[in-house]
Amino acid sequence: MKVLIRNGDSFWYYSQLFKVPLQLILDSNKSLDPTNLQIGIEIEIPGFEMMEYKVKFGDTFWKLAKSIAILPDGLSLMNPDVDPEHLAVDEIINIPTRIISPIVNANRPYDYQMMMDDIKKLHAIYPFIRCEVIGNSVLGNNIPEIQIGSGAKVVHINGSFHANEWITTNVIMKFLNDYLLALTNMSPIRGMSIQPFYFDTMLSIVPMVNPDGVDLVLNGPPEHEPHKSKVVEINEGSLHFQNWKANIRGVDLNNQFPAKWEIEKERKLPKSPSPRDYPGDAPLTEPEVNAMVKLTKERKFTRVLAFHTQGEEIYWGYEGLEPPNSQLIVNEFSRVSGYKAVRYVDSHAGYKDWFIQEWQQPGFTIELGEGVNPLPLTQFNEIYQESLGILLAGIYM
Known part of the structure; x- marks a missing residue:
């Protein structure tokens, strides 16, 4: 989430305002000198996103800030042109929203x-x-x-x-x-x-x-030649690649390192590109x-x-x-x-x-x-x- 520096603001103050560890704010803004922050400069607050909110009857900055566990000045920071004493019903304001749920959906085929x-x-x-x-x-x-x-x-x-x-x-x-x-x-x-x-x-x-x-296993052959035809050839004409371990050239990447590679080259059965186990022509x-x-x-x-x-x-x-x-x-x-x-x-x-x-x-x-x-x-x-x-x-x- 991006905010604009005001007079007297500091990274330490933002860490207290949003309850985010100071070091994370410092590391999110490494190009800036924390001892010489200029008014109007845009900085990053990690772990938050800005959401629009339509003001309801009875809303105040204090009540809204309490509901999202930040200090009321956090709302003032996000809404510099809004009068916190006179919020109008249906007025759109910016609410800093803490991210508390994962955005990565890992329980799916993941290409x-x-x-x-x-x-x-x-x-x-x-x-x-x-x-x-x-x-x-x-x-x-x-x-x-x-x-x-x-x-x-x-x-x-x-x-x-x-x-x-x-x-x-x-x-x-x-x-x-x-x-x-x-x-x-x-x-x-x-x-x-x-x-x-x-x-x-x-x-x-x-x-x-x-x-x-990974994309070959999950999505099938690449669109472009010569790799499209080559992987099908290596796979003995089959378009089913669930058993494919190698890279797109049919080389097993975890048999490629110079740690007695010669032993693996000698004893591995595939002597040419293969869906699995071929260590390549050299490490x-x-x-x-x-x-x-x-x-x-x-x-x-x-x-x-x-x-x-x-x-x-x-x-x-x-x-x-x-x-x-x-x-x-x-x-x-x-x-x-x-x-x-x-x-x-x-x-x-x-x-x-x-x-x-x-x-x-x-x-x-x-x-x-x-x-x-x-x-x-x-x-x-x-x-x-x-x-x-x-x-x-x-x-x-």
């Missing part, structure tokens, strides 16, 4: 455009979040990263490396929305205050690593993978949580390179989710493997839910509750 639309809406309501494009997919789709907070601990979360595991994006986007609501409304999640995390932790979130693949051939490599090198993550489906297991080791605190963290993940912690599996070339190999920091592959991919949305609420404990533990530990 790339839906995600991008929701990120745009979230950024408008919560301008303290930072949105960056970390790279592009084969089809040229932007791969977004959302950052929240400014702490020294940098926790990375990603989903939808695999196309038919798109429900992981739904989980991440719902958590993002719930986290933002908790911050601006100073409300707890599972009894935990979220405010300290904002100062302690910087969250880096890439909710959809493989946008082309790091795919733009989506290179975007993740570049991001990881730049951010220097403290830990990473890569969400996949299915199996209700958490893989946390690689070649003995994982640090000792990985076991403490995964034990907590297991406790809050009921998932089984698995230290080693006979697998290489995944993002988690490469991260542990290169940085010796905690990395986790979290296999949500049980069944056959893509998991049905009937499991979503249960999966989200299991994931929520892991996400919170990934931040507070």
Whole structure:
């Protein structure tokens, strides 16, 4: 919500007026000097939207302000040309309305455009979040990263490396929305205050690593050639893509990292582009993978949580390179989710493997839910509750 600075106003005053943490207002207006605010400058108040309201008989600024839990001066700020002592019935005034419900509808087939639309809406309501494009997919789709907070601990979360595991994006986007609501409304999640995390932790979130693949599974082949014909050819002529894990070129993005990639190349059955498991002709051939490599090198993550489906297991080791605190963290993940912690599996070339190999920091592959991919949305609420404990533990530990 945008407001205009008046004489004597300050960011601190706005935080008291709207009951929003001061740091969120500061971070929503980083281009401005809080000690030198000019009258008439437009600033952002996070967690609110402006709504029009038709005055009813008996309405006063005091009564209206009380009904929306702000100070009456908040209405004066939004309505500088309105005489608060003489409100006219049917007069239209602006009401600052606190956002208390999610805008992300995650319990539905959730494709790339839906995600991008929701990120745009979230950024408008919560301008303290930072949105960056970390790279592009084969089809040229932007791969977004959302950052929240400014702490020294940098926790990375990603989903939808695999196309038919798109429900992981739904989980991440719902958590993002719930986290933002908790911050601006100073409300707890599972009894935990979220405010300290904002100062302690910087969250880096890439909710959809493989946008082309997700859209292929949910919406069918792309419109344009040569990719339209090629994916049908790779899929052996079938127009049903529910089993497709790879990117649009038929390369498994989670078999593309230089962590004993040669072993996977040798033993994987697909020796050419395939709906699943083909590791490519070399590591790091795919733009989506290179975007993740570049991001990881730049951010220097403290830990990473890569969400996949299915199996209700958490893989946390690689070649003995994982640090000792990985076991403490995964034990907590297991406790809050009921998932089984698995230290080693006979697998290489995944993002988690490469991260542990290169940085010796905690990395986790979290296999949500049980069944056959893509998991049905009937499991979503249960999966989200299991994931929520892991996400919170990934931040507070």
